[in-house]
Amino acid sequence: MSKKNGCNYFEFFREMTDCACRAAEALHTLFSNYQAERLREETETIHKIEHEADIKKHSMMQRLLTEFLPPIDREDIIRIAHVLDEVVDMIDEVVMSLYMNDIPACRPDVLPISGVIVKQCEELKKLMQEFENYKKSTKIMEHVVVVNTLEEECDRMFLEAVRTLKRTCSGPIELIAWKEIYKSLEDCADACEKVADAVEEVVMKNT
Numbered sequence: 669m670s671k672k673n674g675c676n677y678f679e680f681f682r683e684m685t686d687c688a689c690r691a692a693e694a695l696h697t698l699f700s701n702y703q704a705e706r707l708r709e710e711t712e713t714i715h716k717i718e719h720e721a722d723i724k725k726h727s728m729m730q731r732l733l734t735e736f737l738p739p740i741d742r743e744d745i746i747r748i749a750h751v752l753d754e755v756v757d758m759i760d761e762v763v764m765s766l767y768m769n770d771i772p773a774c775r776p777d778v779l780p781i782s783g784v785i786v787k788q789c790e791e792l793k794k795l796m797q798e799f800e801n802y803k804k805s806t807k808i809m810e811h812v813v814v815v816n817t818l819e820e821e822c823d824r825m826f827l828e829a830v831r832t833l834k835r836t837c838s839g840p841i842e843l844i845a846w847k848e849i850y851k852s853l854e855d856c857a858d859a860c861e862k863v864a865d866a867v868e869e870v871v872m873k874n875t
Contacts (some may be wrong), residue, residue, distance in 0.1 A: 675731040677738060677745050678800035680724060684752040685789070685796045685863075687721040691759040692789040692856075696782040698763065702774040711767045718760040725753045744870045751862040755789070758856040765852050769845035777829045781822060781853045788818045788860035795867060802871045809871075815864035822857035826850055 691714050698710045728749055732738065738745055795811035802808055829850050837843045 675728070675735055675738075676800075677728060677732075677740075678796070680728040681748060681752060681799060682793075682796045684721050684724050684749065684756075685793050687717050687724065688752065688755040688759070688860075689786075689789040689793055691717045691721075691756050692782070692786045695759050695762060696779070696786050698766075699774055699779045699782050704770075704772050707763075707767045707771075711763045714760055714763045718756045721753055721756040725749050740870055740874065744866070744873075748863065748866045748870070751859060751866050755792075755856065755859040755863060758852060758859045759785070762849060762852040762856065765845075765849045769848070771845065771849070775829070775833070775846065777825065777832065778849070778853065781825045781829065781850075781857075784818050784822045784825065785853065785856045785860065788815050788822075788857060791815045791818065792860060792863055795864060799867055802867075803875055808867065812864045812868045816861055819857045819861040822854060826854045 694710070694714050694717065729746070732742060732745060735742075791811050791814045795808060795815070798805040798808045798811065830847060833843065833846050833850070837846065
């Protein structure tokens with residue numbers, strides 16, 4: 669699918685997906701062993717991954733400017749790069765929310781949600797491994813379905829978490845802070861779904 673002397677955009681997609689996986693795993697680890705005093709350090713760690721993804725995206729866009737005949741439509745390459753970058757951005761947003769709101773301790777229901785996001789990113793990694801040979805692959809649609817199913821699971825968790833929050837939080841400041849954090853986590857899952865949907869549309873359009 670990629671030209672011998674051209675840019676392998678599918679490799680860029682795989683590298684950006686790897687950034688998403690590392691960011692998701694770092695977030696899940698943060699929740700697994702939450703230490704408020706280490707939030708600044710954890711924020712910087714995930715922000716570095718987010719910056720790495722940005723650099724990869726910009727590098728790919730620069731190559732696309734001079735590409736005569738990319739393997740798929742330019743608009744599709746731009747869209748997939750954008751939504752992949754959005755996944756890492758949203759994970760970074762979660763950690764920044766924790767830091768800015770000076771959260772002293774985590775609520776227990778964030779860990780299963782971040783676990784689902786890790787699974788989504790792992791599934792996206794499998795999807796991107798198949799994407800380059802999408803005309804021959806028999807597994808792409810399976811991975812798309814799994815990512816979408818996990819997003820629905822995350823939606824259910826989000827609804828229950830916010831409901832529990834409103835019944836148990838100690839005051840309006842805590843309520844506002846945690847609603848923001850839960851919404852950021854939901855946005856992570858939504859961003860993963862956008863990636864899967866974008867790949868699905870490319871496959872449907874070109875086969």
